[in-house]
């Protein structure tokens with residue numbers, strides 16, 4: 001089968017022919033229906049050296065996957081060939097305290113996981129191929145009626161990651177609150193919809209690109225702003241001088257982190273999702289009183305069930321641009337050039 005593979009660090013992906021895997025005991029082979037192209041893959045291609053992550057290329061890219069059950073390994077029950085499924089991407093050991101809590105993203109025993117801190121497309125072969133080997137059936141969620149794999153694939157990361165980040169701040173997002181979403185790409189445009197579907201907060205979106213700001217407005221943002229010297233002041237003015245209750249930074253650069261700190265209100269959550277590598281200095285007068293700063297990584301199975309439910313009900317809808325597997329390299333080029341609105345999705 002064809003697969004888009006990362007051959008080594010600091011390299012572009014290449015389309016190669018590889019063997020179709022066969023599922024061993026407990027494993028499931030999924031026929032890929034769609035695989036989203038995440039900006040993290042661009043970071044994988046360009047930003048890491050050997051030793052920078054606990055795993056290494058070569059592997060097939062694509063960590064945002066949905067499709068249909070193709071074959072069940074020995075002992076797997078509860079699924080039928082042909083059944084549509086979404087793939088939960090973070091694959092932990094399955095037996096440690098965190099994994100038992102369903103939080104496989106923060107597995108305590110990464111040494112016992114299929115790959116430490118990763119999953120398919122992140123150290124192991126991912127979904128930019130015709131088939132994807134999933135190591136355990138607990139990493140699969142049946143698709144609810146009304147959601148096909150092309151709609152579902154972006155929800156497994158671009159939807160799930162903001163959902164996790166926003167839900168942990170739900171208690172700060174009452175009707176008088178304001179949330180700020182910085183970066184309205186794959187994650188950001190779904191993050192705005194998560195805020196609209198699950199809270200009554202006002203939503204301010206920030207992006208350098210006009211097309212992304214238009215998308216933010218279509219997704220329900222109350223205000224969409226470009227970065228600029230007076231950005232934080234404009235957000236403060238919008239909130240009657242108080243500042244934002246929750247800022248979710250889907251970029252994570254020095255400038256966006258500085259904006260987050262400058263527009264946040266005392267007791268705010270500043271949640272860093274983007275991995276652009278910026279830093280935010282911490283000092284007594286440098287942050288609003290009792291502001292909490294956190295990074296978050298992806299989301300868990302239970303949250304994906306909720307995200308897919310919102311998707312099936314039309315409350316979360318990824319704006320997608322479809323590419324074939326032959327054009328997957330182009331999908332990443334377009335993503336790097338900032339010409340994708342919403343999510344680029346590869347349909348093999």
Ligand code: NAD
Pocket residue numbers: 037038039040041043157161182183184185186187188206207208209212227250251252253255256272273274275276296297298335338342
């Ligand atoms: P994307 O390229 O689709 O979107 C990024 C958006 O940010 C674009 O619209 C771009 O115009 C905008 N942008 C860039 N610089 C900006 C700036 N200085 N100010 C305002 N807007 C700016 O990317 P994506 O796939 O949505 O991913 C976003 C980030 O989140 C990436 O860094 C990615 O690696 C990371 N990510 C993190 C997790 C996690 O679990 N923490 C999961 C997925 C992706």
Ligand code: ZN
Pocket residue numbers: 038039040041063064157158
């Ligand atoms: Zn991702």
Ligand code: ZN
Pocket residue numbers: 092093094095096097098099100104106107108109110
């Ligand atoms: Zn574990």
